[in-house]
Amino acid sequence: MISIKVLFFGEACQLVGKRxxxxxxxxxxxxxxxxxxxxxxxxxxxxxxxxxxxxxDQEYANPGDRFELVRFTEIAVIPPLSGG
Structure with a gap:
């Protein structure tokens, strides 16, 4: 097991109460x-x-993708995006 930094943005941040x-x-x-x-x-x-x-690591992930996580890997949880 490896400890990885997970970042939460927008509504995800609000739901978990941390960034x-x-x-x-x-x-x-x-x-x-x-x-x-x-x-x-x-x-x-x-x-x-x-x-x-x-x-x-700043690239969108998709179902089926495999990863080899290392010490400085970052994972981001991104809520639905809206714009105008």
Whole structure:
């Protein structure tokens, strides 16, 4: 396991009550495991679960993606974006 910085933006930040947190993940993992671990640690995110996006090292992640996490990896939880 490795401790990885997880960043929360917008509504995700409001739901968890913080901007970042270190969470333990397996060093070799995938999108689904990252998502599951974050939701287990922060059940309040279930409110936006169907529409939230994840990014790993500033690149959007997709179902099926696999990752080798290292000490300075960052994961971001991004709520739905709206604009005008």
């Amino acid at each position: 970042e947190e270190a969470i333990d993940f397996p060093e070799e993992t995938d999108y689904e495991e990252i998502r599951k671990t974050i939701l287990e640690n922060y059940p309040a995110l279930q409110k936006i679960e169907k529409v939230m996006m994840l990014a790993v």
